[in-house]
Amino acid sequence: MSIKLFITLVSTPWPESATLYQPLKEDQILLSDCASSLAVQAYLRMCGLPVQVVCRANAEYMSPSGKIPFIHVGNQVVSELGPIVQFTKAKGNSLSDGLDDIQRAEMKAYMELVNNMLLTAELYIQWCDDATAAEISRPRYSSPYSWPLSNILAYQKQWEVRRKMNAVGWGGKTLEQVYEDVNQCCQALSQRLGTQPYFFNKQPTELDALVFGHLFTILTTRLTSTELAERIKSYSNLLSFCRRIEQTYFEDKSS
Amino acid sequence: MAAPDELFCWEGDWGLPSVSTDCLVVLAYAQFAGAPLKLKKMSNPWRSPSGLLPTLRTNQKENLTRPSDIIIHLRKQKYNADLDLSAKEGADSLAFISLLEEKLKPALIYTFWVEPKNYVDVTRRWYADHMPFPLNFFLPGQMQRGQLERLRLLRGDESLESGEELEKELYRDATECLNLLSQRLGSHKFFFGDTPSSLDAFVFGHLAPVLRSKLPNGKLQQHLKTLENLSSFCSNVLLLYFPRDGREGGGLKASSPPPPPEGGDFDHVPNKRRKQVLSALAALGAMLSYALLTGMVSIQQEALEEPPDPEPIGGEGEAGEEIH
Numbered sequence: 001m002s003i004k005l006f007i008t009l010v011s012t013p014w015p016e017s018a019t020l021y022q023p024l025k026e027d028q029i030l031l032s033d034c035a036s037s038l039a040v041q042a043y044l045r046m047c048g049l050p051v052q053v054v055c056r057a058n059a060e061y062m063s064p065s066g067k068i069p070f071i072h073v074g075n076q077v078v079s080e081l082g083p084i085v086q087f088t089k090a091k092g093n094s095l096s097d098g099l100d101d102i103q104r105a106e107m108k109a110y111m112e113l114v115n116n117m118l119l120t121a122e123l124y125i126q127w128c129d130d131a132t133a134a135e136i137s138r139p140r141y142s143s144p145y146s147w148p149l150s151n152i153l154a155y156q157k158q159w160e161v162r163r164k165m166n167a168v169g170w171g172g173k174t175l176e177q178v179y180e181d182v183n184q185c186c187q188a189l190s191q192r193l194g195t196q197p198y199f200f201n202k203q204p205t206e207l208d209a210l211v212f213g214h215l216f217t218i219l220t221t222r223l224t225s226t227e228l229a230e231r232i233k234s235y236s237n238l239l240s241f242c243r244r245i246e247q248t249y250f251e252d253k254s255s
Numbered sequence: 256m257a258a259p260d261e262l263f264c265w266e267g268d269w270g271l272p273s274v275s276t277d278c279l280v281v282l283a284y285a286q287f288a289g290a291p292l293k294l295k296k297m298s299n300p301w302r303s304p305s306g307l308l309p310t311l312r313t314n315q316k317e318n319l320t321r322p323s324d325i326i327i328h329l330r331k332q333k334y335n336a337d338l339d340l341s342a343k344e345g346a347d348s349l350a351f352i353s354l355l356e357e358k359l360k361p362a363l364i365y366t367f368w369v370e371p372k373n374y375v376d377v378t379r380r381w382y383a384d385h386m387p388f389p390l391n392f393f394l395p396g397q398m399q400r401g402q403l404e405r406l407r408l409l410r411g412d413e414s415l416e417s418g419e420e421l422e423k424e425l426y427r428d429a430t431e432c433l434n435l436l437s438q439r440l441g442s443h444k445f446f447f448g449d450t451p452s453s454l455d456a457f458v459f460g461h462l463a464p465v466l467r468s469k470l471p472n473g474k475l476q477q478h479l480k481t482l483e484n485l486s487s488f489c490s491n492v493l494l495l496y497f498p499r500d501g502r503e504g505g506g507l508k509a510s511s512p513p514p515p516p517e518g519g520d521f522d523h524v525p526n527k528r529r530k531q532v533l534s535a536l537a538a539l540g541a542m543l544s545y546a547l548l549t550g551m552v553s554i555q556q557e558a559l560e561e562p563p564d565p566e567p568i569g570g571e572g573e574a575g576e577e578i579h
Binding site: 065066067101102104105106108109110112113115116117163164166167168169172184185187188189191192194 | 346347349353358405436441
């Protein structure tokens with residue numbers, strides 16, 4: 001970030017009109033995007049920063065990096081959890097200040113674990129599993145558009161994701177292997193969480209937000225098979241972790 | 256006892272058992288876990304059973320190419336370097352390996368394959384020198400295109416211009432990753448206690464090529480050298496588990512004279528004799544065919560005397576000698 005931008009960021013406070021953009025919730029949004037969006041929402045709530053969630057069909061194209069979600073704060077547009085965390089840190093809101101160096105290293109490593117395994121597994125299941133792609137992903141992704149654009153966009157996205165899977169070495173994996181990887185990831189997260197309320201003692205950090213976003217979305221999204229949710233349900237401390245964050249930070253929505 | 260599995264991997268250089276990160280990870284893990292492997296070092300990926308290096312050919316004639324798959328296979332055969340790890344350490348292992356893959360690997364791909372000076376002077380030259388004719392003409396370029404594509408897909412960018420912006424961003428992530436690793440390692444010998452585990456293998460595989468190769472544009476290399484504990488970690492692993500290769504890289508080969516200090520690697524072309532013979536044959540063949548085609552040299556076939564036929568042939572009998 002340039003010095004000028006940095007100074008601008010530090011000086012302006014968080015406006016009331018901050019908005020978070022994501023695809024249409026009922027018809028269009030997919031598992032992976034919903035998880036990322038929920039993670040950012042959880043993080044902002046944990047920081048106490050108000051944000052309005054706006055659903056737009058072309059959110060993916062509006063985003064500066066092409067990824068969901070992105071926030072529009074003042075005259076800045078920032079996408080993805082990593083840059084958003086840095087952005088809020090520059091404005092003086094940070095959840096990880098109380099951590100020492102080793103804990104911060106572990107936090108970053110576990111965040112990458114979630115990105116590397118959980119997010120990739122979600123993308124794989126959505127786009128590389130033929131049943132799910134045909135029944136759920138392609139229809140939902142292209143729902144705002146009419147034929148033939150819907151077909152073109154859906155297949156283009158599928159093709160792009162499949163190439164990415166090949167590049168990271170997941171192209172040759174079977175669905176069973178992917179479920180096993182998710183299991184390993186959840187086991188690692190469960191081990192790290194142990195019996196604590198949050199990953200690092202009593203205060204939540206961006207890692208908690210990220211894990212909550214992904215696990216909660218997987219548990220509450222209907223897919224072609226419930227195998228993924230079942231794997232997570234076998235770890236009781238992760239379940240209570242999700243419930244705790246939902247009750248603490250999201251309950252006011254329903255009341 | 257079943258025959259050991261075969262591992263096909265890239266040749267070594269710069270004092271390392273292999274120049275490729277994935278090969279180094281597998282080799283290091285095999286050493287840590289004490290797995291007996293039949294090593295086949297080569298510089299021609301087409302000769303490996305799967306077309307890619309590294310490849311592990313198991314006893315069931317299965318070919319595994321991903322390092323994580325190979326490690327899982329070795330673990331199933333009871334060669335497990337992570338036995339002594341507690342559950343939490345195992346979880347940390349997984350997390351830090353993910354950190355390496357997400358933050359360090361793109362920068363490594365950039366350093367070796369995208370950055371123009373490094374690619375031309377070091378990477379392409381090494382592969383072109385070590386690959387047999389005629390692969391050395393097109394395979395390095397093909398590998399580079401593959402790596403570029405991989406980098407683009409890893410970052411999710413539509414276009415990838417090798418420029419200042421990209422380099423700054425990638426190196427920023429990579430230096431942060433290196434700092435985090437250094438903090439986690441602290442002053443310990445290995446990441447978890449006194450015995451190495453799979454995380455040590457992955458870290459070694461990623462860091463050793465950066466440390467040991469001579470890169471013209473070596474920003475990442477310089478930063479890594481300032482992190483003393485990581486540099487001594489790599490040297491330690493090399494000393495303890497790959498003593499032979501470490502000595503060779505020091506320039507004291509028993510059979511051949513020691514190579515000159517700096518520009519040495521560039522002059523030492525492997526298979527020199529074979530290449531000289533092949534070039535001489537090619538030149539000779541070219542000259543001969545030119546001579547034949549332009550008619551300077553022509554091969555005349557003299558009609559040899561035909562042996563007498565046992566049965567008389569009508570026409571010939573009258574024109575030639577009369578045989579009664």
